[in-house]
Amino acid sequence: MKELLEGNLTKKWQDKRDRYVASAVGNGNRHIAAEAKGALVTDIDGNAFIDFAGAIGVQNVGHCHPKVIKAVKEQLEHFIHPGFNVMMYPGYIELCKRLCEIVPGEFAKKAILLNSGAEAVENAVKIARAYTGRQAVVTFDRAFHGRTNLTMSMTSKVKPYKFGFGPFAPETYKAPYPYDYRKPEGISSEDYDETMIEQFNDFFLSQVSPELVACIVMEPVQGEGGFIIPSKRFVKYVRDFCTEHGIVFIADEIQAGFARTGKMFSIEHFDVVPDLMTISKSIAAGFPLSGVVGKAEMIDSCGLKGSLGGTYCGSPIACAAALAVLDIIEEEHLIERAEKIGAIIEARAEEWADTYHSIGDIRRLGAMVAIEFVKDKQSKEPDKELVKRLVTYCNQHGLLLLDAGLKGNCIRFLSPLTITEVQLNQGLAIIEDALNSI
Ligand SMILES: Cc1ncc(COP(=O)(O)O)c(C=O)c1O
CATH class of the missing domain: 3.90.1150.10 (Aspartate Aminotransferase, domain 1)
Structure with missing residues (x-):
């Protein structure tokens, strides 16, 4: 070649x-x-x-899908950015509604729109902390959640993401995450699951007590970590552990979401429902957009007006693109x-x-x-x-x-x-x- x-x-x-x-x-x-x-x-x-x-x-x-281009052009004819905090517009509201409809969970849901993946993760943590009144944040070995101070601290890979950038955010902990290909020699996948669950439980004895944990943030399939797929049993165990200890279970679907894994969201492969979900990347075909979607009672626990959001969050152009993306996923x-x-x-x-x-x-x-x-x-x-x-x-x-x-x-x-x-x-x-x- x-x-x-x-x-x-x-x-x-x-x-x-x-x-x-x-x-x-x-x-x-x-x-x-x-x-x-x-x-x-x-x-x-x-x-x-x-x-x-x-x-x-x-x-x-796909790049520059004609439907996305059309929706964006139409939006540009009307306005670029009145700022949702200044004057609302239909695209933001409609997109939140559509997201609440497609994210799993038979409960009242709400959504907030942001710009980047890291920003979505930061906001999900803010919501979990406000809801639980707790501080600790648990992620996993090999996790990637972003490059801001908090999300870098929640991320596992030192070089290049963290090297020389400390001090890191306090109260962030990394739990073990299964890696079936690299399980110890001679052990069955079922026995390995048991070992990992045992290690997960031990982590809450040696690192942080569950009643101090606001949220566990999990990539249902690790992205940057190498597309590592945990067992259904492990994911279910983590979900149940959260329920038992009043911890908010957050699925980070930023890389795996929007049809990539053969379901709308990768967490659907594991038959569990997260409390909150972070989304970004393919949601808007290249326009900067992200969001947190999940239990309305959790999202509304940040009660003070202005405590969530930001200048460019939920840009009308990105929302128009995202609404087109949701149609395309279905139609095609x-x-x-x-x-x-x-x-x-x-x-x-x-x-x-x-x-x-x-x-x-x-x-x-x-x-x-x-x-x-x-x-x-x-x-x-x-x-x-x-x-x-x-x-x-x-x-x-x-x-x-x-x-x-x-x-x-x-x-x-x-x-x-x-x-x-x-x-x-x-x-x-x-x-x-x-x-x-x-
Ligand atoms: C699972 C996951 N979470 C969070 C992020 C951070 O997103 P961003 O780079 O938009 O801040 C990424 C980016 O690759 C990701 O894959």
């Missing part, structure tokens, strides 16, 4: 970027985007990229499509696993698929270097691909769910070519 070219204009933009843009901002590759439609991104040199990254799980409905059957996409990727990855001894694990929930690379299947020693080379190769040969995992040894698939089968297979062929080459 041919390596993509970089023209002089691209080099000029790269130099300018290096001169003026903070170096700590990560870039998956050094190309400069010109156009993006569906699952295809084109750069200013005319190179085309199949998109398996979706702006890190933002583009479930993206929930069912996610399962099909995931099955195609999995089947191909299984073939690779027969040939390449470096593929240690393939795991998926719908179209949330990850492949974990190891130096050999016996030792399971993570092979971060190989993943680095694989991802670089793909990005240089027309495929936007991301790594994942605490040890950086996984690749993850977050393509638009509107990707065509031809594009999907083209993207997989580039990965196959990368595996052959490196």
